[in-house]
Amino acid sequence: MIQTESPLRNRPEMHPAMRPAGNNIITIASGKGGVGKTVLAVSLTQALANAGKKVLLFDGDVGLANVDIQLGLMPELDLATVISGEMSLHDVIFRCDAGGFDLIAGRSGSGSLGSLGVTQLREIRQDLALLGAEYDYIILDLGAGIDDAVKTLSSGLGPKLVITTGDPTSLTDAYAYIKVTTQTAPEADLRILINMAKSEAEGLKIYDKLLSACRNFLQIEPPLAGIIEQDEKVSNAIRAQMGLMTRFPTSRAAGAVEDLARYIIRGTA
Numbered sequence: 142m143i144q145t146e147s148p149l150r151n152r153p154e155m156h157p158a159m160r161p162a163g164n165n166i167i168t169i170a171s172g173k174g175g176v177g178k179t180v181l182a183v184s185l186t187q188a189l190a191n192a193g194k195k196v197l198l199f200d201g202d203v204g205l206a207n208v209d210i211q212l213g214l215m216p217e218l219d220l221a222t223v224i225s226g227e228m229s230l231h232d233v234i235f236r237c238d239a240g241g242f243d244l245i246a247g248r249s250g251s252g253s254l255g256s257l258g259v260t261q262l263r264e265i266r267q268d269l270a271l272l273g274a275e276y277d278y279i280i281l282d283l284g285a286g287i288d289d290a291v292k293t294l295s296s297g298l299g300p301k302l303v304i305t306t307g308d309p310t311s312l313t314d315a316y317a318y319i320k321v322t323t324q325t326a327p328e329a330d331l332r333i334l335i336n337m338a339k340s341e342a343e344g345l346k347i348y349d350k351l352l353s354a355c356r357n358f359l360q361i362e363p364p365l366a367g368i369i370e371q372d373e374k375v376s377n378a379i380r381a382q383m384g385l386m387t388r389f390p391t392s393r394a395a396g397a398v399e400d401l402a403r404y405i406i407r408g409t410a
């Protein structure tokens with residue numbers, strides 16, 4: 142069997158000076174819905190916590206907040222009380238003892254981030270950046286689309302992991318997110334994460350397609366951060382309402398997330 146070198150071997154390192162001032166917020170975005178943002182946000186948080194890092198997971202999905210559901214948690218407080226002005230972000234932090242990390246849970250429907258204007262969203266983003274001083278990393282799970290809420294919440298200097306699958310609509314939407322983000326912030330630190338690939342080789346091909354579009358039309362080359370293969374353990378963990386890293390720590394998908402966590406820690410230590 143011919144051994145090919147892993148495409149992940151030569152990834153450029155993450156920016157070494159992420160802290161402080163909100164630069165340690167790692168945004169998970171995609172453009173298209175249902176490509177695995179929340180799964181990744183939850184498992185990456187868990188992997189970083191397992192590596193001894195202090196991590197806060199923020200459910201920034203404007204439409205359908207569901208980090209707590211994927212984890213089978215029932216936090217008493219969520220963003221709704223922050224949005225109504227009763228409490229600060231700090232007050233609604235929920236300690237997830239089993240996972241070893243903190244969570245700010247979102248709210249779907251009324252009382253959700255979707256009910257906020259851009260000014261209020263900016264305030265949330267600023268408060269989140271301030272919270273960053275208390276953590277090694279904040280993982281920000283965003284909703285699908287590239288509306289004002291996604292744009293406002295993902296503004297700032299930390300790395301943005303853009304998730305796509307090989308599905309052409311997912312690639313188009315990932316490209317659209319990258320285009321809009323670079324138009325407003327040309328210096329944005331964008332990284333690509335391929336999810337649900339059939340193999341690492343297929344993942345690399347998908348990345349190359351997106352890279353060509355970015356090179357040709359935007360004159361940028363966002364690096365590859367990781368490839369997560371299609372793995373039925375991912376959906377099994379969600380059905381069990383348990384984090385992938387807890388339910389199936391030795392699965393291929395969990396291994397890929399651990400690799401991503403190591404990659405992030407290496408570049409930001």
Ligand SMILES: Nc1ncnc2c1ncn2[C@@H]1O[C@H](COP(=O)(O)OP(=O)(O)OP(=O)(O)O)[C@@H](O)[C@H]1O
Pocket residue numbers: 171173174175176177178179180181202205283284285336337369370371372373375376377379394
């Ligand atoms: N690597 C994978 N292998 C198999 N299934 C996966 C993988 N990643 C995600 N999935 C499946 O994709 C579905 C959607 O995942 P998830 O909810 O994380 O997507 P999302 O991008 O957060 O969606 P939304 O845009 O609605 O917030 C899940 O039900 C999960 O089972």
Ligand SMILES: [Mg+2]
Pocket residue numbers: 178179180202283284
């Ligand atoms: Mg989601």
